[in-house]
Amino acid sequence: MLVENFLNHISCWGKFWFGLIFLGSILNETLEKFDILSNSSYAWVLAFGSGALIGLIAKIRGAWL
Numbered sequence: 001m002l003v004e005n006f007l008n009h010i011s012c013w014g015k016f017w018f019g020l021i022f023l024g025s026i027l028n029e030t031l032e033k034f035d036i037l038s039n040s041s042y043a044w045v046l047a048f049g050s051g052a053l054i055g056l057i058a059k060i061r062g063a064w065l
Helices: 002-012 014-033 043-061
Strands: none
Touching: 002 014, 014 043
């Protein structure tokens, strides 16, 4: 039952998790390359927050584009 609920959650929120984990990681690495944001401690919050927001918008809309 627990595994079934977990898989149901992942399938329903897949776009959100993709945005958070995959896009957030890419945005984090991109922000680390900039000299201005490389020494800041909040760059990862901005990156993963943006990825989560993009994923949430995609989930609400039902499509990425």
